[in-house]
Amino acid sequence: MKKSYYLFNPGRMSRKDNTLYFTPVDEHGNEGQVRPIPVESVDNLYCFGSLDANSALFNFMGKNHISVHFFDYYEHYTGSFMSKDYLLAGKMQVEQTKHYISDKKRMVIAQTLINGAAFNMSRNLKYYQSRGKDVTSSLERIENYVSLIERAKKVDELMGIEGNIRQAYYDAFDTIINDFEMGNRSKKPPKNEVNALISFGNMMCYTMCLDQIYHTQLNPTISFLHEPGVRRYSLALDISEIFKPLLVDRTIFSVLNKKQIQANDFRQDTNRCVLKDSAKKVFVQAFDERLKETFKHRTLGRNVSYKHLVKLECYKLSKHILGIETYKPFKMMW
Structure with missing residues (x-):
């Protein structure tokens, strides 16, 4: 079964026959132990450090439909290499x-996406409410905002409603998470540990959704809730709204409440809170394990992974x- 590989160290990628070889290189130029990666086992590569590779290697990965996703020093997604849109x-x-x-057709899809996302956010809160966390206020506010979705006439109105739903949802995070405070949602840059996570x-969810869209006939640049824009795959933003509560938020709650990631796993860097490399690895491992989890699909009557579930959504x-x-x-x- 193919899987994702996460490259945190800078290094060099080469190929011999049907095997990729990754050689990590430290800040002084010293090479580490070479790691072989059989091509048939690779679904995609996530590069958090600089990657030295030549065009012949990318041609080879393109022929094998291996995607490569790149991220900068501050964990921002910067772009992807993908093979020809086959x-x-x-x-x-x-x-x-x-x-x-069509305004009418677009609104139907946009409303459906927000309804699904709001349902999954509420489901998360109900899960923790059943475990003694008092999130009644957030649940009631979300329910009130959901009642406005069908009345909205424009996508801009829907985005406003979605923003209010998500704010009500985030207001419950301080109740769910132990030992950390989220406060207000801050994105660019994130101001504290919870916002950074x-x-x-x-x-990570956006990139994974983009990867799954690529394996369908959908065009990732044409979206319905988020406005298509220059140099972004906005359909991945649409699809990720459905899955962030299940895949991202539950992973955050788990790694923080189980103390797998603690306060000393973050650092303040030029007015922003940044995950240390060790914490990135912990979160990515937990996120990847979440994607591999399986459950019995009600319609299909068989077990599917959460990662495959995203493709089914497409x-x-x-x-x-x-x-x-x-x-x-x-x-x-x-």
Whole structure:
């Protein structure tokens, strides 16, 4: 089974036959132990350090449909290498564009996305409420905002409602998380530990959703809730709204409350809070394990992983766009 590889150290990537070789290099130019990576085991690479590779290697990875995602010093996603769009289809491109251009069709999808995201946020809060955390106020506020979704006439209105729902949701984090305070949501830059984890986790979720979209016929630049923009894959932002509560937030709650990540795993750097490399590795490992978890899918009647669930969400959206089946977002029931 193919899997993701996370490269935290700077280094050099080379290839011999059907094996990739990663050689880590420290800040003094000293090489570490070479790590072989069989090509048939690679789904994608996440590079958090600088990667030295030549065009021949990228041609080889492109032919094997291996994606490479890059991040800067502050954990920001900066871009991806992906092979030729081998699954894009003209009919899907045309229909997806029509659904974006039509205000009515776009609103249907945008409202559905927000309803799904709000349901999953509420489900998270109910999970912790059943474990003695008093988040009643946030739940009531989310319920009130959800009632406004169907009345919205413009996508801008929906984005405002979504922002209010998420603020009510984030207000419960200080109750759920032990030993840390989130305060207000701060993104650019994150001001404290919880905000730093949210930004890092959301970025991981966005990148993973982009990777799954790539393996479908959907065009990642044409979105419905978030406005398509220059140099961004806005459909990945749409899809990630559904899954951030399940994949990102529950991972954050787990690593903090289990003390797998503690206060000394962060540092203040030029007016921002930054995860140390050791904490990044802990979070990425927990996030990756979450993606590999399986559950019995109610419709399919078989076990699927959370990562595959994201691809199934893309398939459902594709069927809606093609007029085959009305899109219903994933809603977690646990």
